[in-house]
Amino acid sequence: DVKVTQSSRYLVKRTGEKVFLECVQDMDHENMFWYRQDPGLGLRLIYFSYDVKMKEKGDIPEGYSVSREKKERFSLILESASTNQTSMYLCASSPQVTDPYEQYFGPGTRLTVT
Amino acid sequence: GQSLEQPSEVTAVEGAIVQINCTYQTSGFYGLSWYQQHDGGAPTFLSYNALDGLEETGRFSSFLSRSDSYGYLLLQELQMKDSASYFCAVGSVREGSQGNLIFGKGTKLSVKP
Numbered sequence A: 001d002v003k004v005t006q007s008s009r010y011l012v013k014r015t016g017e018k019v020f021l022e023c024v025q026d027m028d029h030e031n032m033f034w035y036r037q038d039p040g041l042g043l044r045l046i047y048f049s050y051d052v053k054m055k056e057k058g059d060i061p062e063g064y065s066v067s068r069e070k071k072e073r074f075s076l077i078l079e080s081a082s083t084n085q086t087s088m089y090l091c092a093s094s095p096q097v098t099d100p101y102e103q104y105f106g107p108g109t110r111l112t113v114t
Numbered sequence B: 001g002q003s004l005e006q007p008s009e010v011t012a013v014e015g016a017i018v019q020i021n022c023t024y025q026t027s028g029f030y031g032l033s034w035y036q037q038h039d040g041g042a043p044t045f046l047s048y049n050a051l052d053g054l055e056e057t058g059r060f061s062s063f064l065s066r067s068d069s070y071g072y073l074l075l076q077e078l079q080m081k082d083s084a085s086y087f088c089a090v091g092s093v094r095e096g097s098q099g100n101l102i103f104g105k106g107t108k109l110s111v112k113p
Helices: none
Strands: A004-006 A010-013 A019-025 A031-038 A042-051 A054-057 A064-070 A073-078 A087-094 A109-113 B003-005 B009-013 B018-025 B032-037 B044-049 B053-057 B060-065 B070-075 B084-092 B100-103 B107-112
Touching: A004 A087, A010 A019, A019 A031, A019 A087, A019 A109, A031 A064, A031 A073, A031 B100, A042 A064, A042 A073, A042 B100, A054 A064, A073 A087, B003 B084, B009 B018, B018 B084, B018 B107, B032 B060, B044 B053, B044 B060, B044 B070, B070 B084
Parallel strands: A010 A109, B009 B107
Antiparallel strands: A004 A019, A019 A073, A031 A042, A031 A087, A042 A054, A064 A073, A087 A109, B003 B018, B018 B070, B032 B044, B032 B084, B053 B060, B060 B070, B084 B100, B084 B107
């Protein structure tokens, strides 16, 4: 059974802290994605990675960075957390590379920055 | 630019049929996907249309018209458990980039008894 796991379900951090969100998939997928989801705004793509050490910016990369050192693990980093980064963060992976239409999502991390 | 439009809310009664429309504007279009998300849950993949026409999967069907940049999700024999948010998403590729999905803002479906 396909599985995507995220390191925390809930996280509370202070403004200015460095925050790491980790995502692991066990399906040997090439593609991995980080989204944030806010009420009324749907899912917005932050970064994605189609191979180890490869990354591409999505629609809202400002204030975030990513790391993919191993195929199964994709990390999202908030260099200096701010209150406007309070959100639900969703990680996903996909077996398709060119057209990743079928994505498998993790349970999400609800991050609160105070 | 890239954009998707879908209704924000739809209400229907149990046993009825409901159609959720999605219009899109994007470059490098590959296909239209649909996802379901229950409150507090993760999005799950429902269907995909790369070509024009209707795809049927049990009670759910999805339609695409590439010439009209339009698609819809059709849910038949509605059940209470279908109450959820439904997202359309378009596969898109930018020059010099790998493909990714652009999601709509979602349609919250409420099924009433």
